[in-house]
Each structure stands twice: as C-alpha cells, then as structure tokens.
Amino acid sequence: MAALAELDVPLPPIIVHRDSMRVIDGVHRLRAAQLRGHDSIAVTFYDGTEADAFVLAVESNVRHGLPLSLPDRKRAAARIITTHPQWSDRKIASVAGLSPGTVAEVRRSATVGVPGDIARIGRDGRVRPVDITEGRRRAGQLIAENPSLSLRQIARGAGISPETARDVRNRLSRGEEPLLPARPRGVRPRPGEELLKVVPQTGRAEIRRAAAAETALREGLSAVNRLKADPALRLNETGRLLLRLLSVHMLPPDEWKGITDTVPPYWSGTVAHLARECAHIWEEVATRVEKNTAQGNAQGNSVAAAPADTSACPTV
Structure with a gap:
C-alpha cells in the first residue's frame, strides 16, 4: 500500500x-488513495449477485492480487461449488487457481451439488454431461465410420470435449475400447486389461497416423517448453525470437487443417510456394545447427562455455 501511495500516477479504478458496496478488487489501491489523502477514487461498479461478486473477487485475486494460500483457495472453491454447483470442475479450477482434480476432491468432500445432475457448464460456457459414457461410445462409432473426422467434428457429433475425443481416438488406435473401464476409485487399470477392438481394420491405419501426429506434437511442445526454461535462450533477444518462431509452428493438426481450408483457391499456389520456402529455410536452419554442434564437439570439451548474454534482459 505504501508503494502504491508513492506512485505519481492515477490508480486504476477499483x-x-x-448492492453491498463491498470492494471486489482493489482494496490495496483504496488504502493507498487514503494514504495519499484523497477522499475519492475511481470506481467500476459490478451489478451481479453477491455470489457472482465473490467469484469475481477470487478470480481477480488469483490473477494479480497477493497469492492466496492453498487452504484459502480450497475454501473459496467450496463456496463457489455451493453457489454455482452447475459449474464444471475445470471452470471452478480456473477461477480459484486450483487443478480440476483438486476441485473434484473438494466437491466430493463438500457433498453439495444438484442431486442427479447430468450436465455442467464448462469454461467455454458450453454444457457438457457429467457422465460422458454415451458420448465416448458415440465418438467411437463416429471414428469407426469416418476415421478422417477432425477432433472438433467428433466432439460436436458426440457432445463431448475435443480433449475427450482425442483420448477416444488414441485408445482406439491402441486397440482399446473407447469407454474408460469401471474400477474402484484410486485403482489404476492393469496393462492389457482393455483389449476390445471396435474399429474396422480399414480404418486403423489412419487412426494410428493421427495418433502418431498428436504424439509428435506433444513431444514437440514438451521440447519447446524445455527450451523456454533455458536462460541461454530466454534471456537474450535472439533466443526469444527463436522460441517464438518454434512456438508458432506447434499447432494441432486440426488447426492446421482449419488454416489450409480457409485459403482462397486463387491464393493456393502462392501459399503453397511460401510454405515450401519456409520448409527450405527451416531445413537450412537444421543443417546449420547440426554443423555448429559438430564443430563444437570437434574442438573438445576443454573449452569453457561462454556465459549467456543477458544484456537484453529487461530490468524489473
């Protein structure tokens, strides 16, 4: 509060x-204005219910306020579950700064919710069933009938999320059934206990190719995340440029298909030419990086590595 009071700039509205005149977000700004001797402060009024105001307060704190402790966040999640039982675990988790699994545990221990509720509202505002058994079964049928369907098309047709559609397709590519096996809570399935094959032989190759592409994407994203954690790259402008370029290309196959489908026919030749040029450039980059690595290995390991360039690192 003292630091805010010393700033010689107008404070953002709280x-x-x-209805209640309670501060949802900006208590520290309010106190700082008082320390400045001001008798007023800019305000943005919120006209929702008190329950929704509490949700907004928790979400604002998680985003930019002083961090709440884990017990505080769990208590906040329990209160939101009580006032918004129709919200999904993921939606509440995004508000309270918890994992969906933790919210599910809080929901079970809180023993609240709509009795027999069959659907909940997700983060995107869409209503999805709590029990997705039928959705998984329908997704398996859609994939068996048309293996070339995108994840979004499968999700829309089966009434499930794209992530669930991805899991169903991956399970089918491994020769497993689309439904998750029923088992006691906390017990993991034994390897090989799900052996039912529901996809015709003619469609398995395409499903396996799609699953292989998704595996490659996950591995690529994991590699980029490891690169982002290296100070030698993220603390200089050239390294950050490389990370941005690599991240741009880490798109799911569905998004690439959406991009290519929206190219007007009269630009298809130009776009194809530019795409191939980009591929040639990246191939040249790969060759140069490998060449630099080979030269470095040839010089031996007795030369100490130079410290990372931090001259471009902004001062906080």
Missing part, C-alpha cells in the same frame, strides 16, 4: 459491488 471494482465495487453496487
């Missing part, structure tokens, strides 16, 4: 619940 958020206040109009």
Whole structure:
C-alpha cells in the first residue's frame, strides 16, 4: 500500500459491488488513495449477485492480487461449488487457481451439488454431461465410420470435449475400447486389461497416423517448453525470437487443417510456394545447427562455455 501511495500516477479504478458496496478488487489501491489523502477514487461498479461478486473477487485475486494460500483457495472453491454447483470442475479450477482434480476432491468432500445432475457448464460456457459414457461410445462409432473426422467434428457429433475425443481416438488406435473401464476409485487399470477392438481394420491405419501426429506434437511442445526454461535462450533477444518462431509452428493438426481450408483457391499456389520456402529455410536452419554442434564437439570439451548474454534482459 505504501508503494502504491508513492506512485505519481492515477490508480486504476477499483471494482465495487453496487448492492453491498463491498470492494471486489482493489482494496490495496483504496488504502493507498487514503494514504495519499484523497477522499475519492475511481470506481467500476459490478451489478451481479453477491455470489457472482465473490467469484469475481477470487478470480481477480488469483490473477494479480497477493497469492492466496492453498487452504484459502480450497475454501473459496467450496463456496463457489455451493453457489454455482452447475459449474464444471475445470471452470471452478480456473477461477480459484486450483487443478480440476483438486476441485473434484473438494466437491466430493463438500457433498453439495444438484442431486442427479447430468450436465455442467464448462469454461467455454458450453454444457457438457457429467457422465460422458454415451458420448465416448458415440465418438467411437463416429471414428469407426469416418476415421478422417477432425477432433472438433467428433466432439460436436458426440457432445463431448475435443480433449475427450482425442483420448477416444488414441485408445482406439491402441486397440482399446473407447469407454474408460469401471474400477474402484484410486485403482489404476492393469496393462492389457482393455483389449476390445471396435474399429474396422480399414480404418486403423489412419487412426494410428493421427495418433502418431498428436504424439509428435506433444513431444514437440514438451521440447519447446524445455527450451523456454533455458536462460541461454530466454534471456537474450535472439533466443526469444527463436522460441517464438518454434512456438508458432506447434499447432494441432486440426488447426492446421482449419488454416489450409480457409485459403482462397486463387491464393493456393502462392501459399503453397511460401510454405515450401519456409520448409527450405527451416531445413537450412537444421543443417546449420547440426554443423555448429559438430564443430563444437570437434574442438573438445576443454573449452569453457561462454556465459549467456543477458544484456537484453529487461530490468524489473
């Protein structure tokens, strides 16, 4: 509060619940204004219910306020579950700064919710069933009938999320059934206990190719994340440029298909030419990196590595 009070700039508006006049977001700014001797502060009023105001307060704190402790976040999640039982675990997790699994545990221990509720509202505002058994079964049928369907098409047709559709397709590519096996809570399935094959032989090759592409994407994303954690790359402008370029190309196959499908026919030749040129450039980059590595190995390991260039690192 003292640091805010010393700033010689106008403070952003605080958020206040109009009905109760409680501060939802900006208590520290309010105190800082008082320390400055001001008798007023800019306000943005929130006109929702008190329950929604609490959700907004928790979400604002998680995003940019002083960090809440884990017990505080769990208590906040329990209160949101009580007032918004129709929200999914992922939606509440995104508000409270918890994992969906933790929210599920809080929901079970809180023993609240709509009795027999069959659907919940997700982060994207869409309503999805709590029990997705039928959705998984329908997804398996859609994939068996048309293995070339995208994940989004499968998800829309089966009423499930694209991530669930991806899991179903991966299971089918391994020769497993689309439904998750029923088992006691906390017990993991034994390897090989799901052996039912539901996809015709003619469609398995395409499903396996799609699964292989998704595996390659996950491995690529994991590699890029490891690169982002290396100070030798993220603390200089050239390294950050490389990381941005690599991240741009880490798109799921569905998104690439969406991009190519939207190219107007009269630009298809130009786009194809540019794409091939980009491929040639990346091939040249790969060759140069491998050449530099080979030269470095040839010089031996007795030369100490130079420290990372941090001259471009912004001062916090």
